[in-house]
Amino acid sequence: MLEIKDIYKTFNPGTINQVKSLQGITLSIEEGEFVTVIGTNGSGKSTLLNAIAGGFTVDQGSIWIDGNDVTHWQEYKRAKFIGRVFQNPFSGTAPNLSIAENLSLAAYRGLPRGFGRVLNKDLRNQIIDTIKTLGMGLEDRLDNIIGSLSGGQRQALTLLMATWLKPKLLLLDEHTAALDPKSADQVIRITERIVSENRLTTFMVTHSMQQAVDLGNRLVMLHRGRVVHDFSGSEKNRLRPEDLMARFEEVRRADRLDQSVADLLKRRYV
Amino acid sequence: MSLLLGALTIGIILALLAIGVFISFRIYDFPDMTAEGSITLGAAVASVLLVSGVNPVIATLAALLAGSVAGATTGIIHTKFNVNGLLSGILTMTALYSVNLHIMGRSNIPLMNSFTFTDWADDLNSSLFGGVKTFMLIGHEVPVHDFSILLITFSIVVTVSLLLFIFFNTNIGTAMRATGDNSQMVRALGINDGTMKIFGLAISNGLVAVSGALLCQYQGFADVQMGIGMLVWGLASVIIGESLIGTKRLGHLLTGAIFGAVLFRLLVAVALRLGLDPNDLKLITACFVFAALILPTLIKKLKSRSIATQ
Numbered sequence: 001m002l003e004i005k006d007i008y009k010t011f012n013p014g015t016i017n018q019v020k021s022l023q024g025i026t027l028s029i030e031e032g033e034f035v036t037v038i039g040t041n042g043s044g045k046s047t048l049l050n051a052i053a054g055g056f057t058v059d060q061g062s063i064w065i066d067g068n069d070v071t072h073w074q075e076y077k078r079a080k081f082i083g084r085v086f087q088n089p090f091s092g093t094a095p096n097l098s099i100a101e102n103l104s105l106a107a108y109r110g111l112p113r114g115f116g117r118v119l120n121k122d123l124r125n126q127i128i129d130t131i132k133t134l135g136m137g138l139e140d141r142l143d144n145i146i147g148s149l150s151g152g153q154r155q156a157l158t159l160l161m162a163t164w165l166k167p168k169l170l171l172l173d174e175h176t177a178a179l180d181p182k183s184a185d186q187v188i189r190i191t192e193r194i195v196s197e198n199r200l201t202t203f204m205v206t207h208s209m210q211q212a213v214d215l216g217n218r219l220v221m222l223h224r225g226r227v228v229h230d231f232s233g234s235e236k237n238r239l240r241p242e243d244l245m246a247r248f249e250e251v252r253r254a255d256r257l258d259q260s261v262a263d264l265l266k267r268r269y270v
Numbered sequence: 271m272s273l274l275l276g277a278l279t280i281g282i283i284l285a286l287l288a289i290g291v292f293i294s295f296r297i298y299d300f301p302d303m304t305a306e307g308s309i310t311l312g313a314a315v316a317s318v319l320l321v322s323g324v325n326p327v328i329a330t331l332a333a334l335l336a337g338s339v340a341g342a343t344t345g346i347i348h349t350k351f352n353v354n355g356l357l358s359g360i361l362t363m364t365a366l367y368s369v370n371l372h373i374m375g376r377s378n379i380p381l382m383n384s385f386t387f388t389d390w391a392d393d394l395n396s397s398l399f400g401g402v403k404t405f406m407l408i409g410h411e412v413p414v415h416d417f418s419i420l421l422i423t424f425s426i427v428v429t430v431s432l433l434l435f436i437f438f439n440t441n442i443g444t445a446m447r448a449t450g451d452n453s454q455m456v457r458a459l460g461i462n463d464g465t466m467k468i469f470g471l472a473i474s475n476g477l478v479a480v481s482g483a484l485l486c487q488y489q490g491f492a493d494v495q496m497g498i499g500m501l502v503w504g505l506a507s508v509i510i511g512e513s514l515i516g517t518k519r520l521g522h523l524l525t526g527a528i529f530g531a532v533l534f535r536l537l538v539a540v541a542l543r544l545g546l547d548p549n550d551l552k553l554i555t556a557c558f559v560f561a562a563l564i565l566p567t568l569i570k571k572l573k574s575r576s577i578a579t580q
């Protein structure tokens with residue numbers, strides 16, 4: 001379903017702000033896989049998701065979705081394969097448009113849009129039925145502007161929008177990080193339900209070790225723009241949060257070692 | 271009375287400018303300087319065609335087309351070449367000054383002897399009022415000719431805003447509104463936000479050009495300088511409209527822009543009547559818009575401060 005072949009991305013190359021965000025990532029994700037992605041701050045998780053979604057073109061390597069080489073496709077074109085929920089609850093919805101208008105825009109993701117009325121009776125009823133499944137009482141507020149809703153409500157709606165037309169790939173970037181624990185929990189449960197009901201191929205970045213081990217059937221750990229661990233099958237099922245913490249510690253120790261070796265060499269030779 | 275009718279008519283004509291500015295400035299959050307050039311462009315195109323005897327409807331539609339091209343140009347400079355939005359508009363506006371001079375061939379074209387939409391007022395006059403020169407309205411004598419012109423412009427503006435209202439509720443129209451609101455989301459939903467911006471600026475400047483085309487027909491001349499300060503004028507109208515309406519619903523905002531334009535024109539007429547030096551008009555308009563732009567944040571700050579000190 002998703003093939004990432006040895007991709008590289010460096011931001012601000014040749015300046016003092018140069019950051020090597022992705023350094024040769026290769027991943028192959030099968031249809032129906034639910035991958036959780038963890039990694040330290042700045043390890044390149046968001047950058048990886050952005051590279052897949054087309055926020056920028058990678059410097060090297062290629063990206064294939066469902067047999068299409070999308071490496072040079074623009075973001076809006078890739079959207080026909082991809083449903084996306086962002087870390088920031090404000091990023092996924094248009095605040096001055098109503099709930100119904102936002103969802104009706106999502107009902108045409110990747111399809112040609114014409115001069116037909118955006119909201120007809122059928123679509124409206126469909127929207128009401130789907131929003132009811134959230135259990136947030138939003139079905140009575142269809143014509144309220146989305147800007148008046150809470151972050152959790154907006155994130156839940158963004159999730160509905162991203163999956164209204166079944167995407168080939170669902171990208172979730174720490175989509176509960178900005179929410180209070182209760183709404184985060186609610187949104188995670190909705191995510192689980194939607195993903196399993198539609199058997200969506202999902203790529204979910206999370207900062208919560210618990211979420212990472214509880215959800216999905218594969219776990220990828222990034223560090224400094226590289227994949228350092230990739231667990232699946234029974235190995236993934238056996239993982240506990242403590243195991244992941246231990247792996248993080250390992251990575252950190254290796255870093256420190258690298259650093260001290262570098263210092264040592266510097267002192268000797270420079 | 272004739273003076274009031276005149277101010278109302280110009281206000282209604284400039285409502286199209288206000289709606290254009292509303293689209294670029296409020297829907298797209300794009301301070302589009304192109305408007306200053308495209309209002310003159312509309313007048314230039316229409317007046318040259320009218321002088322050579324072209325039907326006023328066709329002349330006005332040609333202005334619409336020319337304005338759209340100007341707007342699309344700004345949009346393309348901004349989205350395809352990644353030039354800052356304000357600068358893209360300034361570039362087009364500056365270029366348009368020469369273009370307008372070329373179209374007009376001189377700096378001023380009188381339309382006194384040409385057939386314009388105001389001449390239809392006389393037809394309307396004879397069919398509606400049986401050819402009388404004046405009629406009485408709440409104790410005032412109203413010149414029928416001026417009143418007919420007002421009716422015509424009013425119906426044009428109402429038709430245009432209804433069409434826009436319908437358009438902005440279509441699939442594409444909603445996508446355009448969303449683009450100004452959140453372009454990241456729009457891209458994630460498979461909409462080319464660049465195209466939406468180009469399209470929106472084309473519509474905005476098309477309307478502004480129509481406003482210019484009607485204005486020159488009403489005034490009886492086109493002038494290459496007539497666009498100066500018009501963006502701020504449009505902004506003032508939009509801001510007044512918003513404060514009148516106070517909601518964010520599209521229909522209300524469009525109506526607000528129309529009322530804002532009319533009210534602002536009336537205010538200006540009154541101020542001039544009371545002895546305001548016309549040379550100070552633009553200065554005062556600019557100050558007004560400045561105040562209107564900073565007041566909301568200022569009030570918020572004062573409020574939170576007074577809450578904090580309580």
Ligand SMILES: Nc1ncnc2c1ncn2[C@@H]1O[C@H](COP(=O)(O)OP(=O)(O)OP(=O)(O)O)[C@@H](O)[C@H]1O
Nearest residue numbers: 011012019021039040041042043044045046047048
């Ligand atoms: N557009 C950009 N321009 C410059 N640098 C960038 C850009 N996007 C990301 N980076 C840099 O790339 C590195 C990886 O960032 P990224 O956002 O992918 O990390 P992350 O793993 O998502 O971290 P976090 O857990 O904090 O979200 C960081 O050093 C970041 O500063």
Ligand SMILES: [Mg+2]
Nearest residue numbers: 045046047174
């Ligand atoms: Mg991130």
